[in-house]
Amino acid sequence: MLLRLKIHSFNYLSALILLLVTICSSIDSFAQTVDTTVAPAAVLPGVYADPNIAVFNNKFYIYPTTDGSEGWLSTSFTCWSSANLVKWKNEGVILDLPHDLTWADKRAWAPAIAVKNNKYYYYYAADGNIGVAVSDKPTGPFKDALGKPLVKKGSYPGQMIDPMVFMDDDGAAYLYFGQGQCNAVKLNDDMVSFDTAKMISFKPSGYNEGPFVIKRKGIYYLMWSEYDTRDPRYSVAYATSSSPLGPFKKAETGPVLKGSGVVKGAGHHSVVQVPGKDEWYIAYHRFKIPGGNGYNRETCISSMHFDANGNILPVNVFEKIKPVKLKR
Numbered sequence: 001m002l003l004r005l006k007i008h009s010f011n012y013l014s015a016l017i018l019l020l021v022t023i024c025s026s027i028d029s030f031a032q033t034v035d036t037t038v039a040p041a042a043v044l045p046g047v048y049a050d051p052n053i054a055v056f057n058n059k060f061y062i063y064p065t066t067d068g069s070e071g072w073l074s075t076s077f078t079c080w081s082s083a084n085l086v087k088w089k090n091e092g093v094i095l096d097l098p099h100d101l102t103w104a105d106k107r108a109w110a111p112a113i114a115v116k117n118n119k120y121y122y123y124y125a126a127d128g129n130i131g132v133a134v135s136d137k138p139t140g141p142f143k144d145a146l147g148k149p150l151v152k153k154g155s156y157p158g159q160m161i162d163p164m165v166f167m168d169d170d171g172a173a174y175l176y177f178g179q180g181q182c183n184a185v186k187l188n189d190d191m192v193s194f195d196t197a198k199m200i201s202f203k204p205s206g207y208n209e210g211p212f213v214i215k216r217k218g219i220y221y222l223m224w225s226e227y228d229t230r231d232p233r234y235s236v237a238y239a240t241s242s243s244p245l246g247p248f249k250k251a252e253t254g255p256v257l258k259g260s261g262v263v264k265g266a267g268h269h270s271v272v273q274v275p276g277k278d279e280w281y282i283a284y285h286r287f288k289i290p291g292g293n294g295y296n297r298e299t300c301i302s303s304m305h306f307d308a309n310g311n312i313l314p315v316n317v318f319e320k321i322k323p324v325k326l327k328r
């Protein structure tokens, strides 16, 4: 009798455990199932690519390329601002090549912003040269700083496009740029010149364009885009170093940002840290949904996370981000 009771209760217990395990694993696989047929809306309305995201004085800013023409023939740049990363305001045209430059008038591509001593420096590609413009405000208007390119077409290996300036904790600024090859150099204190003898040129495996550098917990992360921006496989990979100019070691894990399902051509990114927090967001473009391609791209934002070893985790391009509150 006692033995039968024990057998019964053992059976009930096993059944209960089995039921719990089944419920838990179905909850887990539900959490892991992402619907790749529906993507969150882009953060900027219309077609904007190569978003360079930054935060200044409690406000986020995006500096993009204006898309919508075959061959990326845009002639001006806009700036967008946001208090929370979700709602964005168009601050208008901040640099109009035919009007503001004497040395280039089209192919206004892939800009980047940096601030030093309360001056905002705007780096951009124009007709395959890299220029720099300056303003007292992040929203411009920006004025051509040199009356000529900062980096002239053909000066270094690859195309002279996709500039990015990383500001280190000690105030030093580093310029990175290049399609086909990554070039990098420390900028002089004026932010508009550098020692040409100090330029380095390298190509991490898979590197195509769009270099972007961040620093976290003493590690420098050089990120870049792989494949051609018109290729649905366009994606973002990274390498790390203990110094801003490398040498960089490519992460063994796969791309950190890539399309899936309806999201195609996700790349040419930039990253922003929420001030005072270990909270990071990645801005990037993807082919416009629906009907986009490499000339009709739209700007999106997702959160970006690190594991306990400092590896960047794969970005969920289907995440709808929540408003971010900046401390006043």
Ligand code: FUB
Binding pocket: 049, 050, 065, 072, 109, 110, 125, 161, 162, 209, 210, 229, 268
């Ligand atoms: O937007 C024009 C070009 O397309 C950029 O310079 C490249 O990085 C690619 O995104």
